[in-house]
Amino acid sequence: MRDNLVVITGAGRGIGRALALEFAREKATVVICSRTEKELKRVEEEIKKISGSVLSITCDIGVEEEVERLIKNASQIKGTIDILINNAGVAVVKPAIEIETYEWEENLKVNLTGAFLCTKHALRFMRSGGQIINILSIAAKVGFPNWSAYCASKFGLLGFANALREELRPGGIKVTSVIPGAVDTELWDKVPGEWDRSRMIKAEDVAKAVVILCKQPQEVLTEEVVIGHISGAL
Numbered sequence: 001m002r003d004n005l006v007v008i009t010g011a012g013r014g015i016g017r018a019l020a021l022e023f024a025r026e027k028a029t030v031v032i033c034s035r036t037e038k039e040l041k042r043v044e045e046e047i048k049k050i051s052g053s054v055l056s057i058t059c060d061i062g063v064e065e066e067v068e069r070l071i072k073n074a075s076q077i078k079g080t081i082d083i084l085i086n087n088a089g090v091a092v093v094k095p096a097i098e099i100e101t102y103e104w105e106e107n108l109k110v111n112l113t114g115a116f117l118c119t120k121h122a123l124r125f126m127r128s129g130g131q132i133i134n135i136l137s138i139a140a141k142v143g144f145p146n147w148s149a150y151c152a153s154k155f156g157l158l159g160f161a162n163a164l165r166e167e168l169r170p171g172g173i174k175v176t177s178v179i180p181g182a183v184d185t186e187l188w189d190k191v192p193g194e195w196d197r198s199r200m201i202k203a204e205d206v207a208k209a210v211v212i213l214c215k216q217p218q219e220v221l222t223e224e225v226v227i228g229h230i231s232g233a234l
Contacts, residue, residue: 010088012039128172
């Protein structure tokens with residue numbers, strides 16, 4: 001992984017942070033982005049203690065001009081982008097009848113359109129052997145009450161990934177969907193209800209699985225990985 005350049009969105013906390021640290025341990029050059037500069041700088045300092053090969057850029061991935069700037073700056077490091085990890089995500093959790101239009105649109109903008117924009121611009125700098133990994137959720141396959149906006153965005157991203165995979169096969173670029181069950185991250189701090197976090201997987205477990213995917217031989221393509229807690233669904 002030492003020669004790889006990895007772009008990770010939503011890297012200020014949770015799974016994104018865990019991914020950034022795991023790839024840093026593998027000696028990859030890591031480009032991290034988030035909308036929150038304070039969180040991003042904290043992760044940047046953590047990475048520097050491990051490897052030092054890091055570039056942090058504040059970016060709203062729902063805004064194409066900001067995505068263009070992110071990808072352009074990342075590509076200038078070595079001329080190519082080897083791995084793109086579309087991880088950034090938000091969730092509104094409430095009955096559909098209570099969801100405000102702006103909340104619905106924010107979910108789609110970040111979770112779906114943002115991944116599309118990052119992919120579109122990163123592909124300009126990807127070559128055969130490149131890899132796009134989308135961090136989804138079991139909500140990309142199963143509908144949950146009060147999670148309709150989130151499920152819609154994740155179902156949409158899974159469909160995008162499935163179509164994109166077939167599009168990019170001839171060029172030797174891989175597209176993989178990583179589909180975790182409940183992950184113990186800050187997201188659950190704002191979700192109504194009581195949740196047993198001891199039955200959630202850790203962000204670090206997802207990150208380690210992604211690194212394994214990126215170490216597979218070029219001719220091997222894992223299309224989907226579903227990761228859950230041994231105890232089953234919450």
